[in-house]
Amino acid sequence: MGAPGRHTLWTLCVCFAALQTNALRVTMRESTVEVVRGDYVILPCSFFTSSPLSRLNIIWTMAPFSSPESPIQVIVYDHGQIIEDPSLIGRVGFTGIPWSADIMVNDTHVSDAGIYRCMVNNPPETADPGIGELQLTVLVAPSLPACQWDGDTDAGGSVTLSCSVAEGIPTPEIHWDKLNPEEISLPINMEGELSGSVQIVNVSSQTSGLYRCSASNVLGTENCYVNLSVFSAVAGNSSGILQGVLLTLSMSLMLLALLVLMTWLHRTGQDGRWRLSKEEEDEEGYNEIRYTPSLMKRSFV
Template sequence: MAVGFLLVFSAVLYFSWSIKVDIPAASYDVARGDNITIPCTFQSALPVVTTATVEWSRISKDGTKALILMYYWPDKDTDIADEYQNRAVFAGDMSRSIASVNISGISMADNGTIECNVNIKKDVSGKIQDITSLVVLVAPSTPVCSLEGKPEYGQDIRLLCKSAEGSPEPTYTWQSYSAENKMRNLPPKTTQDTGTLTLVNVSMDTSGFFVCTSANKIRSAMCNMTVAIYPPSMNIAFTAGMIALAVGGLIIIGIIAYCCCCRDKGQDEEYEMEYPDENVEEKLRTEHGETAHDDQPDEEHERSHPPMLPPNKPKGTVY
């Protein structure tokens, strides 16, 4: 029994005198663009810490560790990673067992797991590091609503809703309103998954207004769309109407072209002068008392009667 007591006492003494590093909270929220001080404290088995290093790192999802800064005590010197230059500052006091860090100008790249690691010379047993989550808060951007599929009777369609940014990742909810702008339950067999609303076997009753809300712990944003479900026959009727309209247009153009050709042909007919033949001239002389045997016309008679104009006839071959 005495041996057991000694073992327990030794274990308590061991853990009491070993190093322990602690970050008080499991996560810290900070708005994008703001500054944050992440606290980190330690307890050492040594009465006085003479030599130590404090390492702050960011751990990615695949476990890769990237340095933020390294602080050296008692030199009070600091090494800072390039991406944290002019942004990260050691904000601790080693004489008071404080090893905090301050990071300014927070961006989405800072989102993730942050680790504080304290290495004290001659005090390496125990918990030498602790981690926390840094959550960069970004309000959801206005989502975009869109439709996939044919909004026809009996078809399945999907309504999509997505914000380009938001941290933490936004959650999406859909609401439905009738054509009279009254809220109603979503149709049966409807499913929602990360902003995608699937509507099964749609009908005229599915038509209406659909509103999507994208929200996280900061605020929310919305988009909406009107969905009109129509029979498949409307596509056929529309196509037939367009064909009929095109055929009618061709017929009208043909009629106009035909009329223009006929009119142009009629306008091409011109008239020309034709001289009377010899028989007509002989007849005219007989009526004036002249005989066909007069070889030389009376000069005065010709001067007293003006020459007769020949009749007009359509232009053509002169016989």
């Protein structure tokens, strides 16, 4: 390549570098950010510009995960004025304007999660604004799960243990365990993302015990419990036999008491009649001796 060609190439490179230097650049220091619900979070957005900041324009938008095609405007900085979305007033703000486009969101809600875009424009630089993008995830600890059981607890029956949790981000993992007499992990049937059940067939006395459902994610674990008691047929028959024996014994005691009472009454009646007869005999004998005429005559002979 001759000297004229090399000069032309160098000129093009210099011009391109100048254009690149003068163009506004936006840099997102993080691509994903996580925050626990209720805490505050800083969403970073850095930019470089070679022009004065008198006409600086910054726009933050957020597209919810549930409806990414419907972004909302979070906050705007335009020629020294700040405009917040009405639903975020008091919870969102710039941290270093105009030198930085970082914003802070406090008292975070689950609805704050989504794709955030930072758009910066600073005329007279390039007409196309620089755009950065990041994803915000709001973490939620598992709520206290609700445990219940349903089915037949007689020996040979079937029982279903159910567990459900109202919320948790990331989605909590649900586990069922039997705690005593030894801890055993049980196979679980998931019924949606937030509930799971365990089916126990042909239950026996060994099925009885304390069962635990656990809901876990990166923020912790919550538990609920079910105390299951299985009634065996043998125990039921023994109970029936015992009740029959007690009933028979009670009736026997009542009959014995009645027999004793009747015997006593019978003897009491005979004794009364015997005493009455004896008294009558004595009285008749006395009267006969006292009033017999022959005896009176003999007494004076």
